[in-house]
Amino acid sequence: MNAPYDVVLRNGLVVDPANGVHAIHDVAIRGSRIVDIAPAIAGDAVREHDLTGRVAMPGIVDMHVHLSAFLGGGLGHRMLARAGVTTALDMAGPIEGVVELAARHGCGLSVAGLNYLRPGHTIESNDPSRGDLSKALDHALSQGAIGLKLLGGHYPLTAEATARAIAIAGDRGAYVAFHAGTLSAGSNIDGLREACELSVGYPLHLAHINSYCRGQIHDAVAEGERALALLAAHPHVRSESYLAPFNGVSGECVDGVPGSRLAAFGLERGGFAATVDGMSDAIEAGWALVNVERDGVIELVGGSEGLAAWRAAGSNIGISFRANPPEPRLRLVTATRDDGRFAVDALATDGGGIPRNDIVSRGLALVHLDALSLEGFVRKASLHPARILGLTTKGHLGVGADADITVLDLERRKPVLTYAHGQRLLDGEDVVGRGGRMITTAQGASAVRSAGLDALIVEPGTMLKSPQFDL
Ligand SMILES: [Zn+2]
Structure with missing residues (x-):
C-alpha cells in the first residue's frame, strides 16, 4: 500500500484558535507531524477516522x-x-x-x-x-x-x-x-x-x-x-x-485523630468530628472518598467499599473531601x-x-x-x-505541528480519540498507546534516553512566558 498519509481525520469541527480555525476540516498526519489541514483532503491514508459530529482540538x-x-x-x-x-x-x-x-x-x-x-x-x-x-x-x-x-x-x-x-x-x-x-x-x-x-x-x-x-x-x-x-x-x-470539588489528603489517623490538618478541616466542614470515628463516619456517608484501585485506575469511592479499603490500609491511604x-x-x-x-x-x-x-x-x-x-x-x-512550557509545536494544529489531537464528543463531554506524535493513545474507551517521551532540557536528555524514553528538548529561557499574546 502506498498511501500518501499515515492518518487522516475527516469531517471534524476543528477548533484551533492559534491559527484562527473554527470549521469542518480534514487533518492529515505523516509520521509524528500534521502535514495538511483543509476543508477536504484528497488521497488515501493507512488509517482514517470519520469525525462527523465531533470536535477536533490540539491535544x-x-x-x-x-x-x-x-x-x-x-x-x-x-x-x-x-x-x-x-x-x-x-x-x-x-x-x-x-x-x-x-x-x-x-x-x-x-x-x-x-x-x-x-x-x-x-x-x-x-x-x-x-x-x-x-x-x-x-x-x-x-x-x-x-x-x-x-x-x-x-x-x-x-x-x-x-x-x-x-x-x-x-x-x-x-x-x-x-x-x-x-x-x-x-x-x-x-x-x-x-x-x-x-x-x-x-x-x-x-x-x-x-x-x-x-x-x-x-x-x-x-x-x-x-x-x-x-x-x-x-x-x-x-x-x-x-x-x-475534591482536594487530596492523607487519610491516616494517629492516636485517634487525623494526621493531616487538611483532613481535620475537611471533616469539620462536612459536620463530622475530627477524630478516627468521625473519619470512619465521613467515609461511610460518602463525604470523605477513598482512593481505591479499580480495573487499573484509581477511583474515588465512599460507603462500605471505601471504608473497607481505608481500614485494610490501616488508614494510611489517600482520601478526598469536597474542600x-x-x-x-x-x-x-x-x-x-x-x-x-x-x-x-x-x-x-x-x-x-x-x-x-x-x-x-x-x-x-x-x-x-x-x-x-x-x-x-x-x-x-x-x-x-x-x-x-515552551512547546512551540504543541497547542495548535498548523502544518508542521506535532500530531497531538484530542477529539471530543461535546454532548457526552468525553474524549473519544486522541493522537500524540502521530500515534493513537485513546480510541473509544480503549487506551492503546505505548511508551512515551519526556520533555526535558539538553542536560537531561541522556538520563531520559537511558531509561528507554524519547527526549523532547525544550530550550532554557523559553518557558513561563505570557501565553496570551495574540488575542
Ligand atoms: Zn499538585
Whole structure:
C-alpha cells in the first residue's frame, strides 16, 4: 500500500484558535507531524477516522498532574490517556521516579517533570543557600526535570530561601512552580500574596489558584476576587486552577485523630468530628472518598467499599473531601481581565494518579453553560499550557505541528480519540498507546534516553512566558 498519509481525520469541527480555525476540516498526519489541514483532503491514508459530529482540538496539555511514586503513581498515565490528555507536567517528583514510572507505565503521553525542594531529600535544611539551591537545580536538570517545585504548602522553606530558589531558576532559564506557603505565610490567600511579592522580577508558575480560595481566612468568594486582583497586579506570574470539588489528603489517623490538618478541616466542614470515628463516619456517608484501585485506575469511592479499603490500609491511604467551594472555583476558570485575556492562564486538574482528570468532563460543562466558549476552552486546556512550557509545536494544529489531537464528543463531554506524535493513545474507551517521551532540557536528555524514553528538548529561557499574546 502506498498511501500518501499515515492518518487522516475527516469531517471534524476543528477548533484551533492559534491559527484562527473554527470549521469542518480534514487533518492529515505523516509520521509524528500534521502535514495538511483543509476543508477536504484528497488521497488515501493507512488509517482514517470519520469525525462527523465531533470536535477536533490540539491535544490537551494538563500542566498540573502527579505521576510519581511520592504522589499519584504510574497508573496516572492510563488515567490521563483516558481523560483525553496528550501532554502533562508532573508537579512534584522525585524526577527519577517520574522517569522510571513513565518508562514502565507510559501510554504514549509526553511528560515533563519538576523536582521538589524537600528538606532531608533534595536539600538539607529549610533555609538553603544559593549554592545549595544551585546544586539542587543541577541535579534536577541532569535527571530529566525541566526545573524545580517549591512545595510550600507541605514542606515550607523560609521566605528568603523561597525567593532565592525562584531567582536561581529564573537566572538559569529553568522552570519553577510554587505551591504557595512559607514559614511566614500559610497555604492560603495570604500565601498567594506573599508568593506574588517574593517572585517579582522572575517568572513563576503559581499552582492551583483555587486551593487558596477555600474560605480559610475570609469568605471564599472574597478570596477568589482577591486572588484575581493579585494576579492582575503581578503579570510575571503564570497560573492554573482546577474545577474538581475534591482536594487530596492523607487519610491516616494517629492516636485517634487525623494526621493531616487538611483532613481535620475537611471533616469539620462536612459536620463530622475530627477524630478516627468521625473519619470512619465521613467515609461511610460518602463525604470523605477513598482512593481505591479499580480495573487499573484509581477511583474515588465512599460507603462500605471505601471504608473497607481505608481500614485494610490501616488508614494510611489517600482520601478526598469536597474542600473546594463552587463559586471561586468556577469564577477562576472563566474570569477575564479588561483586555479580554483570561485572568488565570490555564485549566489544569492536579490529577494524574489523583482521580480528578476532569478537564473535558467539567471544562465542557462550562462550555454547555455558555460560561466558556469552545475557543476559550481550547486556549486554557491546550494552547496556553503548551506555550507556558515552551512547546512551540504543541497547542495548535498548523502544518508542521506535532500530531497531538484530542477529539471530543461535546454532548457526552468525553474524549473519544486522541493522537500524540502521530500515534493513537485513546480510541473509544480503549487506551492503546505505548511508551512515551519526556520533555526535558539538553542536560537531561541522556538520563531520559537511558531509561528507554524519547527526549523532547525544550530550550532554557523559553518557558513561563505570557501565553496570551495574540488575542
Ligand atoms: Zn499538585
